[in-house]
Amino acid sequence: MSRFRSWLWQLVGGDAPYERTLLAEVLSILGEHAFETHKRTAEATRQAFSELSDQAHAGELDGIIPFVRQQRRDEQQFVEGHLNDLRDLAWNLLSALSKVAQGEAQDDAALRQQVQRLTQQTQRPDALNIQALRQTLQSLTSLIEQREQRHRQTLNQLQGQIHHLMRELAQARRESTTDPLTGLYNRRAFEETLRHTVGLNRLFGYPATMLLLDIDHFKQINDTYGHTVGDAALKWIAEQIVRVCKRKSDFAARYGGEEFVIILRETSLRDAQKIAQQLAEQVRKSPLSLPDSEPLRLTVSIGVSELQPHESEDEWLRRTDALLYQAKQAGRDRVAA
Structure with missing residues (x-):
């Protein structure tokens, strides 16, 4: 950007028709490859660069540096924002998987405890308490049902997040291979x-x-x-x-x-x-x-x-x-x- 700025000041200070024509072409190309940011649409950016290109042809160069500098900042913020969105989605997926793993460990411990209690009760038929056995079996059934329900909920959440992530990636892929002006490939x-x-x-x-x-x-x-x-x-x-x-x-x-x-x-x-x-x-x-x-x-x-x-x-x-x-x-x- 500093080289671009010094070159532009040279254009302002002297008669350089060839360089101004070149600058106009560069601005036109920048407009052709503009993409949407959080501040303006791709079409609006193309129009702005087109106007700057016309100004450069006419030798009106004052507003070019501030606009190009701000546009570069906007594009960087836009890209960083999308990357952060993807990071957040990935983090949510990892967090959900971590919670599933923790829940599995807790369920496994509870299930082992209930199975041990059931084993102890069935190993002593003379002291078998039918009521206690029924309660143990009910506890096992309840734990398994809760586990299955939690798995279904977690799976639905993960599926939604994965589908959203895939749509974001597909959109990013399309934008990276599509010419924004014509809609053809780039x-x-x-x-x-x-x-x-x-x-x-x-x-x-x-x-x-x-x-x-x-x-x-x-x-x-x-x-x-x-x-x-x-x-x-x-x-x-x-x-x-x-x-x-x-x-x-x-x-x-x-x-x-x-x-x-x-x-x-x-x-x-x-x-x-x-x-x-x-x-x-x-x-x-x-x-x-x-x-x-x-x-x-x-x-x-x-x-x-x-x-x-x-x-x-x-x-x-x-x-x-x-x-x-x-x-x-x-x-x-x-x-x-």
């Missing part, structure tokens, strides 16, 4: 899926293809209409991807900025090209509706490649990226495979 989830896909291909020879997609002239959209429309365009493209790539095995993620990546398992290059053409056509024919202006027509460039034998994850991704670059160099709004 880059982290993509890298994990990429490793699994390549591994399956090496083990069983399953075919797989990758589509790398880029929104054409996205920077111009942001500059012309603002980051709010830019965000709407990203979400709209994500919706088109989900409409076209709708098999359960299809994986779609936001790779970064205006780039999206799709992995189609057990799909040949020919079939993947058809899907890519269908997706490009879907985007081309369906303009994005804007509240106060004409509908915005978007196009995408797509690189498509099939995983080759013995190809690594990085090699496959670089080859697909080269095909995307080829599509953009050829005039955009097209598929290169």
